[in-house]
Amino acid sequence: MRPLNRVASAAGGSFATRFFSLGGFRGEEKELRDMSFCRKLRYNKLYKGGITLDKKTDAKRIEELRDLIDEHNYYYHVLDSPRISDREFDRLMRELLELEEMHPDLVVPHSPSRRVGGKPVSEFEEARHAVPMLSLDNVFSETELEEFCRRAGRNLGRDHFSLVGEPKIDGLAVSLYYEGGVFHRGATRGDGYTGEDITHNLVTIGSLPLRLKEEVTIEARGEVFISRENFLKLNRAREKESLPLFANPRNAAAGSLRQLDPAVAAKRPLDMFVFSLLDLEGELGLQSQWQALQRLQGLGFKVNPHVSLLQGISEALEYCRGLEERRRELSYEIDGAVLKVNEFELQRSLGFTSRAPRWAVAYKFSSEEQLTRIEDIQVSVGRTGVITPVALLEPVFLSGSLVKRASLHNLQLMEEKDVKIGDRVVLHKAGDVIPEVVEVLHKERDGNEKHFQMPPHCPSCCSELKNLPGEVAIRCINPACPAQVVERIIHFASRSAMDIAGLGEALAAQLYETGLVRDVGDLYSLRKSDLVNLERMGEKSAENLLAALEKSKENPLHRLLFGLSIRFVGERVARIIAAHFNHLQAVAAASCEELLLLEEIGPKIAASVTEFFKQPETGAVLRKLEEAGVNFFEHRPEVAGEEGESLRDRVFVLTGTLQNFTRAEIKEIIEAKGGRVAGSVSRNTDYLLSGDNPGSKLQKAEEWGVKVITESEFQKMADLEP
Numbered sequence: 001m002r003p004l005n006r007v008a009s010a011a012g013g014s015f016a017t018r019f020f021s022l023g024g025f026r027g028e029e030k031e032l033r034d035m036s037f038c039r040k041l042r043y044n045k046l047y048k049g050g051i052t053l054d055k056k057t058d059a060k061r062i063e064e065l066r067d068l069i070d071e072h073n074y075y076y077h078v079l080d081s082p083r084i085s086d087r088e089f090d091r092l093m094r095e096l097l098e099l100e101e102m103h104p105d106l107v108v109p110h111s112p113s114r115r116v117g118g119k120p121v122s123e124f125e126e127a128r129h130a131v132p133m134l135s136l137d138n139v140f141s142e143t144e145l146e147e148f149c150r151r152a153g154r155n156l157g158r159d160h161f162s163l164v165g166e167p168k169i170d171g172l173a174v175s176l177y178y179e180g181g182v183f184h185r186g187a188t189r190g191d192g193y194t195g196e197d198i199t200h201n202l203v204t205i206g207s208l209p210l211r212l213k214e215e216v217t218i219e220a221r222g223e224v225f226i227s228r229e230n231f232l233k234l235n236r237a238r239e240k241e242s243l244p245l246f247a248n249p250r251n252a253a254a255g256s257l258r259q260l261d262p263a264v265a266a267k268r269p270l271d272m273f274v275f276s277l278l279d280l281e282g283e284l285g286l287q288s289q290w291q292a293l294q295r296l297q298g299l300g301f302k303v304n305p306h307v308s309l310l311q312g313i314s315e316a317l318e319y320c321r322g323l324e325e326r327r328r329e330l331s332y333e334i335d336g337a338v339l340k341v342n343e344f345e346l347q348r349s350l351g352f353t354s355r356a357p358r359w360a361v362a363y364k365f366s367s368e369e370q371l372t373r374i375e376d377i378q379v380s381v382g383r384t385g386v387i388t389p390v391a392l393l394e395p396v397f398l399s400g401s402l403v404k405r406a407s408l409h410n411l412q413l414m415e416e417k418d419v420k421i422g423d424r425v426v427l428h429k430a431g432d433v434i435p436e437v438v439e440v441l442h443k444e445r446d447g448n449e450k451h452f453q454m455p456p457h458c459p460s461c462c463s464e465l466k467n468l469p470g471e472v473a474i475r476c477i478n479p480a481c482p483a484q485v486v487e488r489i490i491h492f493a494s495r496s497a498m499d500i501a502g503l504g505e506a507l508a509a510q511l512y513e514t515g516l517v518r519d520v521g522d523l524y525s526l527r528k529s530d531l532v533n534l535e536r537m538g539e540k541s542a543e544n545l546l547a548a549l550e551k552s553k554e555n556p557l558h559r560l561l562f563g564l565s566i567r568f569v570g571e572r573v574a575r576i577i578a579a580h581f582n583h584l585q586a587v588a589a590a591s592c593e594e595l596l597l598l599e600e601i602g603p604k605i606a607a608s609v610t611e612f613f614k615q616p617e618t619g620a621v622l623r624k625l626e627e628a629g630v631n632f633f634e635h636r637p638e639v640a641g642e643e644g645e646s647l648r649d650r651v652f653v654l655t656g657t658l659q660n661f662t663r664a665e666i667k668e669i670i671e672a673k674g675g676r677v678a679g680s681v682s683r684n685t686d687y688l689l690s691g692d693n694p695g696s697k698l699q700k701a702e703e704w705g706v707k708v709i710t711e712s713e714f715q716k717m718a719d720l721e722p
Contacts, residue, residue: 017449042608058099059106065096069112073206086492101436110182110211123260124196127187128668129175130219130677131278134192134572136362142317148361149313152341155358161341163310164289165319166275168336168362171225172254174202176274177664180657181215183208185664188257191496191571200429201257201265207272209300212277217281217288217663219632220301222274226253227331229271230546240442249333274301277339280663282679283695288342306330307340307644324365330463337363341643353600355572369438370403373397377408377421377452381460381483383565385475388712391425398429406435412472420449460484484650485519486512490519496571497563499551499583502545519617519629522625524549557584557634566620567608576600577609584632586623588613635674647718648674653681655698656691658711671719681706689714 064449069092069241070376075083082089094113100107107113139145153159163637173189179437186202187195202208205224226234231249238245247251256268277284277292285291291310297303306323327334341347341359350358376392389408396403405429408414417440426439458462459475460483465474477482486508494505500523511517516530517523526549558578562571569577581587581600587609595606612618626632635648652670654663654677661669666689681688681700688701688708709717 025314033186042252055103058103062096062103062106064097065092065099065112068092069096070211073112074209088112097680103546105604108669109184112210124198124258126194127175127185127190128188128664128671129187129192129196129678130177131281132192133173133175133189133221134197134352134357136360137356138336138364139363140364142320145320145361145363146313149316152350152359154344161318161343161346162288162290162312164293164340164342165308165310165323166338166340167304167306167323167334168222168252168338168364169225169273169304169331170248170333170335171223171272172250174204174224174258175221176208176222177218178212178220179217179663181212182675183210184662193575196258200262201259204262205270205272207302208304212299216284216299218284218299219278219295220274220282221276221278222268222272223299223593224257224272225249225332226256226269227271228333228422229331229492230271231343234269248384255275266313271332272302273304275304275307280679287344289347290342298630307679310339318362334361336363338362338679353572355570366428368398368663369426370396371441372397372403372425372427374421374437375423376424377419379455379459381458381476381481381487383484383487384567385477385479385481385484386460386464387454387476387680389454391419393419393427393435396427398435398708403429403435405426408437409569410436410472411474413546414452420445420451422449447613456653458483468586480518483514489517489520489523489567492523492563494563497559498555499559500542500545500552507534507537507545519621519624521628522622524553524624524628524630531604542641547665553628554629557582557587557632558633560630561587564612564621566612568605569609573605575602576635582634635672650675650686651684651686653679653685653697653701653706654689654690654691657692659688660711660715666714669720673718687714 027421032124043484057415062588065170069089072082072084072089073091075081100111100113134286137148139148149163152160175187175189177182177185177187183199183203185197186199186208187197189195202224203210226249228249230338231246231252234252235245253266253270256265256270258263275293275294277286277296284295293303293307296614307709308319312320316339320339325333339361341350345360348355352358373394374391375394376638378392380388380389380390382388389411390410391406393404393406407602408419412455417437419440422440422445424444425437426441427435428438454474455465458481459479461476461478461481463478463481466477467474470478478484486505489503489508490505492498493500493508508517511523511526511534514534516526526544526546528539528542531537531545534540537545553713556578558571558575561569561574561578561584571652576598577587581590590610592603592606592610595601595609596603598614649672650670652666652675654666660668670677678685681697681704684699685706688697688710689705689711690698690701698708700706714720
């Protein structure tokens with residue numbers, strides 16, 4: 001990595017001061033000092049002395065330097081084929097930094113100087129994705145992969161279609177928004193719909209282009225990672241500084257991108273591959289994933305060299321086998337392969353399930369395995385009352401972390417595997433994440449092993465455990481069970497639900513044990529005086545928690561629905577229900593028949609939702625939430641603008657350059673008020689929002705008779721301050 005990318009500029013002070021305080025770049029210190037001194041001398045004599053500096057010449061030189069640095073960054077980070085030495089590269093960057101310091105009005109957002117690390121941010125802002133970043137369904141065998149391909153073929157009504165195979169990088173997924181070819185914003189995946197704005201950290205990554213080779217408005221998606229070699233170097237450096245070591249490269253990459261201070265990210269050896277292109281303007285004419293990958297390369301992105309266009313099931317299987325054989329030869333971690341139906345038209349035909357696309361799947365490689373011993377078996381109680389046997393293991397290091405526990409899932413599966421206390425077992429991580437017992441070594445038994453007996457009563461509340469008809473799981477059906485309540489509090493506060501920062505497992509248990517919280521509705525009655533006396537809870541922590549609780553009241557309905565721990569209601573289902581009914585009371589009053597009319601809602605989900613809202617305990621919680629002022633709306637009622645117009649259910653198309661908003665901000669406003677933004681003009685378009693220098697969309701709007709509005713007219717419609 002270029003030395004400069006490991007240097008973060010301190011806030012304030014001249015470039016020379018920052019430069020020498022950080023130890024300088026490579027090269028002889030005297031040469032650097034002389035060069036800086038000469039330019040400073042020129043600045044002091046000509047500029048401060050009242051003689052006009054040749055700004056036009058400097059402006060031209062700044063542009064030349066930016067182009068040169070961008071070109072050499074591309075050859076170094078993307079093509080892995082540097083054309084100049086590190087010392088020569090540093091001199092170019094040093095000259096650019098000094099010129100930009102003299103002419104701060106000439107600094108632009110896409111300048112390579114941004115990569116050295118800017119000012120810290122106080123907190124992460126939310127960033128809404130233009131298109132949801134859904135997760136992928138996993139398959140773990142060739143048989144399952146074949147079934148995925150056959151099912152797709154049956155749904156498409158054709159025997160043959162092409163796929164694109166891509167290595168599944170074990171990193172952190174990000175979205176990258178470019179406006180007019182310039183990097184504007186980057187975000188984490190988050191809950192798939194809203195992530196965190198991490199632009200300040202992403203700009204420090206050398207393989208991320210700040211300016212594309214075409215002036216296009218797109219969203220690219222990719223995976224940020226740290227190579228194996230750089231991960232080892234990073235941990236060695238941390239060890240020398242007596243800092244905690246990272247467990248694995250993925251944690252190191254994720255931790256780097258979630259720093260408030262970009263100086264930290266700038267010192268980390270982050271890299272990135274992109275794998276997806278969203279054509280936000282609808283003008284690129286892309287028809288397939290393979291075309292999209294080629295276009296991404298042409299725009300200046302780093303695309304994985306091991307992607308492949310595959311014809312049918314046999315080539316897909318061969319690709320996965322070959323990639324798994326070569327996985328240890330790669331310089332970075334991969335945990336599988338991603339297979340995508342190639343043609344976008346076929347992708348649209350296949351559509352989505354409640355949580356994932358039907359046109360893509362992740363083929364997970366077999367995990368690393370280790371031998372260990374089961375020292376004991378206990379049971380845990382989940383938030384919906386499911387009793388899960390858990391193996392307490394002889395500690396073993398597996399896939400980058402120390403493992404002491406593993407879920408045994410349920411009694412039926414335990415009996416099938418014939419698991420006993422004291423058994424030697426083979427352990428792996430399902431999906432390289434969750435520890436799982438895959439095999440019991442029965443031949444190594446010595447007769448001292450003990451049979452596990454499921455307790456007849458809940459270990460938390462002593463209620464009798466039940467095996468409900470049609471279910472494998474054994475449950476505690478007491479809704480007031482302490483273990484369930486604590487798990488529900490933890491889930492309610494999780495990032496995908498109400499996102500209450502600072503409310504984790506330990507605090508949730510404390511709040512329940514002290515009697516401060518008996519259900520999630522009680523969270524909003526907490527006071528500072530209640531919290532400061534808790535273990536590890538000072539005044540500042542108490543204030544932060546109360547602020548997070550207050551902020552969570554504004555979350556949309558789908559987050560609240562997901563947070564209420566209704567059986568079978570995941571994030572996707574919660575969104576579908578919230579979008580249809582719009583208010584929590586309408587959901588509570590809905591019948592099974594009404595719910596079954598919704599797409600993707602089946603009898604099991606409908607029955608679970610109606611049963612949940614019939615329970616007296618649910619009514620008590622909802623009253624507490626309502627009294628606390630928690631938002632029950634998915635979209636709040638709109639106030640009509642001066643012209644009496646509403647954005648709800650209206651379709652907007654954007655064109656030209658806007659003065660007061662970015663396209664992402666406009667899109668977020670429209671969607672928040674119930675409208676929708678489309679990429680191209682059609683008969684269904686209600687309004688074309690036109691800025692300066694509109695494109696061909698204006699002519700299409702006039703041809704179709706679509707109403708064209710200005711930015712100020714939109715502000716009136718949206719009831720925004722002019």
